Amino acid sequence: MTETASQYQLHSALKTYFGYDTFRGQQQEIIQNVLQKKDTLVIMPTGGGKSICFQIPAVVLEGLTLVISPLIALMKDQVDGLNANGIKASFYNSSQSSQEQQSIIEKVITKEIKLLYVAPESLSGLENLVNEKYISCVAIDEAHCISSWGHDFRPSYQQLGFLKKKLPNTPIIALTATADKATRQDIVEQLEMPQAEQFISSFDRKNIELEVRPADARAKQIVTFIKKHPGQSGIVYCLSRKNTEQIAKKLNDNGINSDCYHAGLSFEDRTRVQEDFIFDKTQVVCATVAFGMGIDKSNVRWVIHHNMPKNIEGYYQEIGRSGRDGLKAKAVLFHSYADVIQLRKFATGASNEDVQIAKLERMKQFSEATTCRRKILLSYFGELLADNCGNCDVCKNPPTFFDGSVIAQKILSTITRVDQKEATGTIIDVLRGANNANILDKGLNGVKTFGIGHEISWKDWQQYIIQLINQGICEIAFHRNNALQLTDFSEKVLFKGLKVHLTHPVYSNEKSKTPTAAVASKKVNSNSLFERLRKLRYRISLEENLPAYLIFNDATLKEMERVRPMSESEFLAISGVGQRKMEVYGDEFIAEILDFIGSKIKKPKKTDTHLVTYELYKTGLSIEEISLQRKLKAPTVYSHIAKLYSDGKDINIYDFVSKSDVEAVHQAKIELESPNALKDYFDYFNEQMDYFKIRLALSVIDKDE
Template structure:
């Protein structure tokens, strides 16, 4: 009773809470009784209080092992705010200089510090081990404990040395291990490695009832993401990408489309990353586009959506990243884009790894594929992965599969065939092998076991791969099989499976939905329009262009080129911001020539009662933007185009194309210095005068009229760029 009173008093005093959440009280009591404690609690469940409060209440200093500097700093700042003085909590890591390290150690030796956060690398340094031997350690908390296991999504070899170091610091030091994501296999690894087999286990449900899960085929992904965010204006979110390049590209696309976004990845310097996190917390930006490096050190309760541009490498990663949405219990929408091409890329990444790592990675990836392709309740699949059985009626339509129309099939005969096959053949095969047998795919493992001669070989071909994947996936989810992940994911019969062989009963399974293939690089070229042109509007726009051209004594193509007008006839931009989104327009041209065009389109839309497409052209040229900026800067410095091309690893022809694209979008470039070097003044004048009178801007037409023995294609192109820049922009 005394402990209980003290607990609540301290909870109120330090953290301002009146009640504990879930198992927090029992966990803290267990730690205060100096017992080893193993806590598995989902993101947002309140793990940190489980070790912070007993540390504040115990004699000595608690050592908290944490993998991320950002996470340590965040927690130390919070504790200092609660505790009233800076000495109450410190971190010891590579970000500190010598005098800062000395100050930390002095505070700890003086007994003023109740929590000392260390990275696993810092913990094992000999001078730190010697220092920690001098103090009273109340307990050791191992945060993100899944990092111990190669089967965890964020394996860190340094974590495997923690037990050895603790043994070197002192005897009988209690340990609390904490993680938000641990499959039964990872749990076993943590216990074994930290030598805490007698630890009390506290495992909360992994179900996050407020999160909505959805997987979409990866088509038009850039457009889908922009449309989603625009439909959720005012809400903050995170977009995860696998590569730094894609992070930069998507962040730029969002900004081009009026969405405040910043990139975040390990290639940025520490100050930029910290500033980005702060801007996100302070809501100066709406969206962070990040690699998985982002989010572990941030505690923002009101993230409303998490989008995976690329499917993650593991279910643990997916669960932890989606878990950053709706931590306050409010709305949290989790959308992942899936394509087989992404899986091929992830598989290629593993090719150079050692065999054991590759086998583990392949099995982990198979779970992600099964999850993405399955028609079963997403929540049921996630929870099953973490060893938790769940009745899908409890999902309450909080996933796309539970909301969509379902196709059921009689599965009892197929399931019985597979169960008997595995039983007879000695539980030596994974799901892929079984599918190959049923489909009649005679590869090396199938023929090696003479399964090409088995009565079942090829008997299921007419039903198709999707059918057999559906059967096997739901057989595992229904606990008829278990996957032995220590042995290549082999299918092992469970007591439920054995009973089914003896007493089969009618069973219906869901048929997986076919996943549509992604186009090209998983996103559309959003500048290509819809392919449906409004011929009447196009005629009116061309007449307006001709009128403006005549008034300004310019050729019509200098105002806007035909592809730009055609795109206007698909997307109907009715203000300058929308006009800027049209390919080949840009800010310069929109301001110079745009007003009359948007006025005409606006009136035309109103008069003809046209239902405009909501997803107006989405600019997706972000991957080239950095190159364009660099080209403009180099031209300002009067560097030759051939030299710029060489420095960018481009051909001269490709460089001219880039420069032309910049000019056509309305940016004025002074390339006179380069043209003067390449073409005599008289010849320049001749080409310039030709384009002044030309109806169209065709280079082939100019070569024909001026003589292709007089000029090269590149010279005419260069002069056309100069002409467009000086007269059009």
């Protein structure tokens, strides 16, 4: 395969299956690396397009791509999305019967599926398949779970090192949205792929506005916030089960459709809450942090933290569940010192208690920061942002700064002179000239900067160091006993005259409380094209038993609203519209757009797209000829024929579908008992009967009944 042919093939697969014309960021480079059979580590923010990095290779490679995933919800969501896009995928886990599991194994052997999702605990059931006869690629999703340095450590992930030994010539791609330096190193070591090429994308989710509020009358503030964002999906994260139930009740009492989710619910209730949210039946879910992991719901517009998360990784991952479609989103965090006390209690006694406490302290510092919050988030993951973001509460209401360059130089110089081996408290003791046992035992009273900051209080030095960390001018090495270390910015401050702006420390009891003004509820413009397309999408999602965002995400609907495609070729050009979705949904969305345009220009009567087809049919044109004249695909024209027949038009339906096909579909309808969608029939016939024939046959059956 030539390089040009390879690029063409990749772009063709991207458009055909996912509806996108171009790759984002490093996606194409990552995919090429995998196709060259090289091990790969991908650090990419939530919503950045990680899944495409292994799903496109899965389509291109001959064998099976095995995907290791931690949660059943994640597997189901991904598999539903792949099948909706025309890619054959399945999952294998403990929720299935032995017959279902055996059926999956047989499909792998006969190469009927391209991707198989499996939890690490279930890998033993696939022991005979984990060899290079069947598997062309292994993808390990949520790879941070393998590391005890990570925020979501899972012991079951630590067995995955055997994969490289058993599949030495098979590329492994490990992916995560949240991993600091220590965690990244741990991932490649434990997966036995030390030579893996690392692709670290920007962690900057510019579309998410960040805000921290004091925790006064939280429930009232949450109600007010949601009423300012009517009809928008959102998640309220809470620390306890009781909180989730209380907030959900408060929201429902105020006319906001909400539900709660926590580990105390039965499996059936948790599944129901999750699916109602995915299918847009529930607007708001009040949940503990277990909710949302792996759910690729792209139209979540906001996330509220009723309580402070226990670390920045968790916070970043949770706010990343909003705005996955790239449209504007908002993250609101309520900060309370009581939450900090509670989280410290939770960490006490843990095997990595020191790490947990240190990470909690960074989360607290983020909440109390007086510098750009996005700078803090990005610097935590090793990404330095030179300019303030302009899209957080600190940037929008900046505090008063002073030139703190000399203070910064004293701190950085001390970090340098102790060989970057000491934590914050020791650095402050050196600066203040403390003669305590720790300083004397280590001989740090002989450091040149000893005592140069004796006039500044211990607490103020602590605040200044926190501000430097928040600005990325120095950083904490959690895996090195929380030692302070220099960054690329440090040298610029020490030797190149980079100015450092600090604020005078303000402590919690001195902070003024920002009053929350009552805001009148906004109303959704139900007559906008976007809302009409959203309602159409919702109706189809119920008919197809498929989450609405898997049909088209909000960003795709917004582009439809802006471009207003009125032909198949125009519709196919919309980002997010692939070939299969054009064939299955195109005619209905185009009809809705035409109807909207017709209503706006006040035509006396709109000509439905299927009626245009009917006029051409009456002239004796064939399906192929109508397709050419209307620039529509044949399946779309067949769907018009089915509707016309159902509407009582003079259509000789048996010119297009045989009586034996109608009888077969009728039998399938009886055996399936309550089929939810055309796909149920398509699967029943082992994908051997075309969708358009099924639709035509059903039009005959429904009319006869």
